Amino acid sequence: MYKVNIGKKILSANEEYALKNSQFLTEHKKLCLNMISSPGSGKTTILTRTISELKDKIKIGVIEGDIQTDIDAERIRATEAPVVQINTNGACHLLAVQVNGALENLPVGDLDLIFIENVGNLVCPSAFELGETGKIAVLSVTEGDDKPAKYPAIFAKSKALLINKIDLLGAGVQVDFDIERVKADARKLNKGIELFLVSAKTGKGMTSWYEWLVKSVESL
């Protein structure tokens, strides 16, 4: 028996494309945010409201990742924002090569901010860099307040966490969700994470998210 030292990063094919995307975005001075969450947390609703309410301030384009269908792309298209749908046909995360192709099909020159809505999944997408400027985690209150403790990777890697569906909390409502626990657990792993408590449905709390987005675009 003999051993051969290799010392090679695996995922390297993905990382090569991630690097290309990152260079492209830096060159064109575009902010690109990769949104990651469980299915049904409200990513698309957050996007449609954000696009509509910020349309006079920043131009937003979207790369939509889904296993099947262009249901989400249709919802984005209704806001008149440019959108490219990627269907992964079973794969549980987007790859940098797919985003690379999608960037070619977006009118990048006309945009200030590109959102990537990743496949609904709290695990795998966090392990595949897409070349984005930053990751955004979304957690809806019905998923439970133990998620940052149970799925640490995405919360440790994200620039911001949106806690969504806060309109479901309050007197007379049957949702147990300790916001302070989520904040504490997320900040344990990621001191600098920005936290936004929002309801994309009612619009509550969205203003500070918008301010942060505009500031992030301006500071590029």
Added chain:
Amino acid sequence: MHETMIAQSLLATISTETAKQNAKPTCAKISCGILNAINDEILCFAFEAIAKGTACEGMKLEVEHKPMQGQCKNCNQVFDVELHRPQCPKCGSDQFDLLPDAPLVLEEIEFQTE
């Protein structure tokens, strides 16, 4: 499920080295930071499945998980971060910067000697 794609990249890299060595690979050692979210059993299962019929059939994978590391803002100590109680073991401070997670690396391959 992302283990399947990692298994494919691993198989490609190991196969290239195997062709160079012209020997039978028996074991590959991999290391990765825990934020890579690699499940050993799923990775080994996926690798076993796709390696069937190739020179890598039947070889073993060993995965070493590297803990997250933090650097204390108070005393600069670099330490392994425990997810449930992250604090500096030297001075007890809970103010620290998380250091970048270790990437997934194919460290070495063992080959059978004829």
